[in-house]
C-alpha cells in the first residue's frame with residue numbers, strides 16, 4: 554500500500570497533527586484525502602521528493618563557493 558504524506562492547507566487553522574504533516578497508508582483505488590481526519594480542515598498531498606540528495610548537496614556546495622573535486626582515479630582529482 555502506498556504511503557502518502559499530507560499537510561494542512563492552512564497551518565494556522567489546523568490541528569497540530571496536520572500542521573506538521575502526517576503520513577497515511579491508503580489504497581491506490583481510494584480517492585485522495587481532502588480533509589484532516591482529526592480537525593476536518595483542508596489538507597493537501599505533499600509531493601514526493603524526486604530530487605536526489607547527492608545532486609542537491611553538490612549544487613549547494615557550489616552555491617557556497619566550494620570547489621567540487623571529482624575523484625577520477627585513485628588519488629587523482631579533477632577540478633569541475
Ligand SMILES: [Zn+2]
Nearest residue numbers: 568571589592
Ligand atoms: Zn488536522
